[in-house]
Amino acid sequence: MTAAVLVIVGLGAMLLGYRFYSKFIAEKIYRLDPGFRTPAHAMRDDVDYVPTNRIVLWGHHFTAVAGAAPIVGPAVAVIWGWGPAFLWVVLGTIFFSGVHDFGAIWASVRNRGQSIGALTGDVVSQRSRVVFMVVIFLLLLMVNAVFAVIMATELMGTPSSVIPVWSAIAVALVIGVLIYKMGVGILWPTVVGTIVLYAVIYLGEIVPITLPESFLGLGPGPQWILILFAYAAVASMLPVWLLLQPRDYINGIQLFIGLGLMFGTVLVANPTVVAPMLNTDVPAGTPPIFPLLFVTVACGAISGFHGLVGSGTTSKQLNKETDARFVGYLGSLGEGSLALVSIIAVSAGFASLAEWQGTYSAFGQGGLGAFVAGGSRIISDGSGLPLAFSATLLTVMAVLFAGTTMDASVRLQRYIVQEWGALYRIPLLTNGYVATGVAVAACLVLAFGAGGASGTGGMRIWPLFGTSNQLLAGLTLMVLSTMLVKLGRPSRYTLVPMIFVTGTAFLSALQQLWSLFVTGQYLLVVLDVLIIVAAVLVMLEAAGALMRERRARAASAATAVS
Amino acid sequence: MSPTGPRGDRLLAVIGRWARTAGDLLSEYYQAPYRRAVAQARRDQDDLFMILVFSDLMGVPNPATYFTLELQPVLLERFHEWHTRMGMAHSPLEGLKCC
Numbered sequence: 035m036t037a038a039v040l041v042i043v044g045l046g047a048m049l050l051g052y053r054f055y056s057k058f059i060a061e062k063i064y065r066l067d068p069g070f071r072t073p074a075h076a077m078r079d080d081v082d083y084v085p086t087n088r089i090v091l092w093g094h095h096f097t098a099v100a101g102a103a104p105i106v107g108p109a110v111a112v113i114w115g116w117g118p119a120f121l122w123v124v125l126g127t128i129f130f131s132g133v134h135d136f137g138a139i140w141a142s143v144r145n146r147g148q149s150i151g152a153l154t155g156d157v158v159s160q161r162s163r164v165v166f167m168v169v170i171f172l173l174l175l176m177v178n179a180v181f182a183v184i185m186a187t188e189l190m191g192t193p194s195s196v197i198p199v200w201s202a203i204a205v206a207l208v209i210g211v212l213i214y215k216m217g218v219g220i221l222w223p224t225v226v227g228t229i230v231l232y233a234v235i236y237l238g239e240i241v242p243i244t245l246p247e248s249f250l251g252l253g254p255g256p257q258w259i260l261i262l263f264a265y266a267a268v269a270s271m272l273p274v275w276l277l278l279q280p281r282d283y284i285n286g287i288q289l290f291i292g293l294g295l296m297f298g299t300v301l302v303a304n305p306t307v308v309a310p311m312l313n314t315d316v317p318a319g320t321p322p323i324f325p326l327l328f329v330t331v332a333c334g335a336i337s338g339f340h341g342l343v344g345s346g347t348t349s350k351q352l353n354k355e356t357d358a359r360f361v362g363y364l365g366s367l368g369e370g371s372l373a374l375v376s377i378i379a380v381s382a383g384f385a386s387l388a389e390w391q392g393t394y395s396a397f398g399q400g401g402l403g404a405f406v407a408g409g410s411r412i413i414s415d416g417s418g419l420p421l422a423f424s425a426t427l428l429t430v431m432a433v434l435f436a437g438t439t440m441d442a443s444v445r446l447q448r449y450i451v452q453e454w455g456a457l458y459r460i461p462l463l464t465n466g467y468v469a470t471g472v473a474v475a476a477c478l479v480l481a482f483g484a485g486g487a488s489g490t491g492g493m494r495i496w497p498l499f500g501t502s503n504q505l506l507a508g509l510t511l512m513v514l515s516t517m518l519v520k521l522g523r524p525s526r527y528t529l530v531p532m533i534f535v536t537g538t539a540f541l542s543a544l545q546q547l548w549s550l551f552v553t554g555q556y557l558l559v560v561l562d563v564l565i566i567v568a569a570v571l572v573m574l575e576a577a578g579a580l581m582r583e584r585r586a587r588a589a590s591a592a593t594a595v596s
Numbered sequence: 597m598s599p600t601g602p603r604g605d606r607l608l609a610v611i612g613r614w615a616r617t618a619g620d621l622l623s624e625y626y627q628a629p630y631r632r633a634v635a636q637a638r639r640d641q642d643d644l645f646m647i648l649v650f651s652d653l654m655g656v657p658n659p660a661t662y663f664t665l666e667l668q669p670v671l672l673e674r675f676h677e678w679h680t681r682m683g684m685a686h687s688p689l690e691g692l693k694c695c
Contacts, residue, residue: 081635090624098629213626214634220626221619274633283626347629 035311037382037412038304040116041297044124044374048367051128056363059133060356063518063527064140070355073147077350083147086351092361095348096368097286099135099333099340102402102436103177103503104373106184107332109380109405110496113394114323115313116381119331123377126328126335127370130531134507136362137514137528138341142349143358144517150345153513157520162509162575169506169568171450172561173339174443176499178266178477179484181436183493184402186258188429191403193242194235194422195429201234202284202434209280228287235426259481262440267474270445271466278441285438289372292431296375296409299416300382309381309390320397321497321549325541329500334373336535338506340366345510376405383408398493402432447473483557497546498558501539501565505572508536512576519583532576540569646671646678653689 060066074085111119138150145153151170155163189196205227212218245254252260269277333339344362352358380400384390384407393404410424419427448469455463462468484494511532518525543566550558627634649667651658658664676694679687687694 081631084628084631086628087621087624090621090628093625094629219619220623221615224622273637274630275637279626279630279634282629286625351628 035307036304037300037307037378040120040307040378040382041300041374044120045371047124048127048370051132052363052367055128056132056136056359059136059363059527060359063523064137064358065523066140066356066358068354068356070143072143072352072355073349074351074353077147082347083350085353088353088357088360091348091351091353091357092364093286095343095361095365097282097289098343098347099337099365100289100369100372100435101333101439102181102184102432103333103337103339103439104369105376105405105432105435106180106401106496107330107500108334108373108376109402110398110400110493111327111330111334112309112377112380112404113313113316113320113397113400114327115310116307116377117311118323118327119334119377120374122327122331123334123370123373126331127366127373130507130535131336131340131366131370132363133527133531134336134511134514135340135344135366136358138344138510139349139352139358139362140355141510141514141517142345143352143355147350148345150341150510150513153345154509157513157516158575158579162512162572162579165568165571165575166506166509167450168564169338169502169509170342171447172564172568173499173502173506174447174450175476175480176495176502176561177443178263178440178447179480180493180495180499181440182259182262182266182477182481183255185262185433185436185440186255188402188406188433189258190244190254192406192426192429193244194238194426195433196243197238197241198231198234198426198430199433199437201237202231202430203277203281205230206277206280206284209284210276213280214275224283224287227284228291231284231288231430232427235423235430238426238430239422256482259478262437263474263478263481266440266444267470269441270448270470270473278438278445281438281441285434288431288434292428293372293375295413295417296379297371299413300375300378301416303412303416305382305412305415307378307382308384308387310387313394317394317396321545325538326497326545328535328538329497329504329542331373332496332500332503333369334376335370336504336507336531337369338503338508338510340369341507341510375409379409379412380404381408383411385411398496401493401496402436406432444470444473444477447476480557480561484555494550494555494558497542498561498565501542501546502568504535504539505565505569508532508539508569508572508576511535512572512579515576516579516583519580519587522587525580529580536569536572536576540566540573543569642674643678646675650675650689 072085074083077083078085108119108123111122141153142148142150145156148156151163151166154166189199209223209227212223213220245257247254249257272278328335344365348361349358352361381390384393393407394400406425406428409428410421413419413424413428414421417424448466451469451472452464452466455461455465455469463472480495511528514528515525515532518528543562547559547562547566550562647654648658648660649664649671652661672694676687679694
């Protein structure tokens with residue numbers, strides 16, 4: 035089997051999904067109406083609610099949802115062989131993620147652009163809204179802890195990437211100042227910034243940077259984690275126009291360049307897939323494929339985070355309701371294609387099966403490191419760039435994606451802490467600095483607490499992150515199913531995915547509970563218990579809401595007959 | 597006639613048009629997700645500036661009042677918008693009755 039076949043089959047299936055399945059969902063289930071006045075028109079304020087060109091909207095919806103997570107998840111999950119991960123990414127994208135992302139936008143558009151969190155309160159019940167807030171906080175906590183550990187590992191593993199990664203921040207600051215303080219047009223800063231970003235990769239190769247072996251008793255890994263959180267705290271306090279906005283923008287451009295480069299070089303080099311289709315000889319300690327595959331692939335197939343983006347910002351800018359299919363469904367295909375690239379890099383980027391087995395020597399050993407190792411070989415073979423340069427290039431891209439996600443989620447966590455401060459009348463927590471401190475401290479406790487003083491607990495948290503992310507998707511699908519039952523339309527297209535994702539999340543959490551308990555990871559045991567409670571509540575709420583709606587419909591039908 | 601000739605001019609015009617379209621799309625892509633955050637940041641900055649301009653009226657001595665005095669009528673409309681946003685139906689300042 036060669037990698038090009040996987041690309042063609044995978045992308046082909048996803049495009050067929052867009053052409054036929056999403057059309058069916060759009061016409062028969064969500065019943066999009068081109069004449070419907072979307073919130074962007076009805077509530078236009080030129081700030082939040084602005085009708086936007088659908089290609090531009092797709093661009094920033096896709097780049098907002100895609101990050102390092104769809105790369106890491108599949109790259110870890112290939113330990114069970116490429117077959118299961120490939121199937122779940124392709125089928126999950128077509129039948130789960132697409133319907134979920136598209137649905138979140140549709141539900142929000144039909145409800146004055148409200149976010150899924152607010153809709154959970156309105157459509158289902160106020161109790162489920164509280165569950166929603168708790169799941170989001172857990173999710174953000176885990177995203178930050180995991181990404182800090184992953185970035186630290188990459189910065190240690192590829193010292194040549196240190197200068198390019200931090201230079202990207204300088205490039206972003208310059209772009210921010212040029213655009214807002216000097217009124218320069220966007221085109222030239224983009225072109226020059228991108229060129230500078232790639233040029234400093236050479237500088238990174240010449241001047242690799244490593245941190246001291248021990249500083250105040252901490253190894254290089256924990257040192258990087260502390261530096262990254264210090265940076266994230268500062269970044270989340272800076273004005274958004276100065277750092278976050280240009281950084282997001284540069285990342286978006288990088289994402290398109292990176293995807294193009296990877297797909298292009300896979301087709302040119304067409305490497306052979308060396309990983310087994312189904313790995314029957316998994317290393318000792320690897321959890322069972324069912325149900326862990328689903329939460330490990332995480333964002334590669336379905337992600338609750340997409341619903342937050344879709345209903346938070348995208349729905350307020352939709353020009354026509356019918357654009358929801360293009361933006362939402364195609365946005366999730368973009369994410370799926372990133373996951374596909376990741377699977378190909380880690381299963382066809384190694385020279386032999388033995389080398390692959392050497393990398394996948396234990397659960398959690400794959401991940402971003404394997405993606406960079408495999409992907410850089412493919413890029414090098416396909417484009418003729420030197421191997422070391424390709425490795426630095428991919429590391430820089432991956433760290434930038436993870437970094438931007440971390441910037442944004444530390445900021446979101448700060449907002450949640452401030453909101454709690456206001457809700458429970460604790461004025462201290464409403465202070466921006468205090469709230470940021472609390473958010474960062476919570477992440478640090480998790481990053482260090484889960485992995486001891488070495489601060490390498492990230493990969494142990496990964497399946498838990500996947501579980502809470504999937505639970506969030508379950509909540510969104512629950513809102514969609516309830517809406518559909520209310521409207522008297524078939525709800526099985528969202529209900530079956532909801533039962534499946536919530537069920538696998540619940541089973542995974544149970545499975546992990548035991549293994550975390552046995553290994554003495556008590557902090558994670560507590561988190562896991564919280565997730566299990568949330569999963570049970572989601573299922574109970576969903577059952578309650580659906581029964582209520584069904585009964586209400588039956589009652590109104592009976593009155594109509596009599 | 598330009599040194600590139602009419603064909604060259606046409607080509608340059610086409611390239612210019614493309615660059616403008618690309619610039620517009622990129623600029624929209626840059627602005628769209630952050631409109632709210634930027635508007636908020638701008639409002640915070642404007643509020644601070646307004647406090648500086650009206651500080652003398654509130655009893656806070658400001659050495660620059662001589663210069664900021666003539667800005668007061670210009671900012672009056674925004675002052676009205678500010679006090680209603682802050683939950684005060686009428687102007688909180690004695691000497692400044694905007695409504």
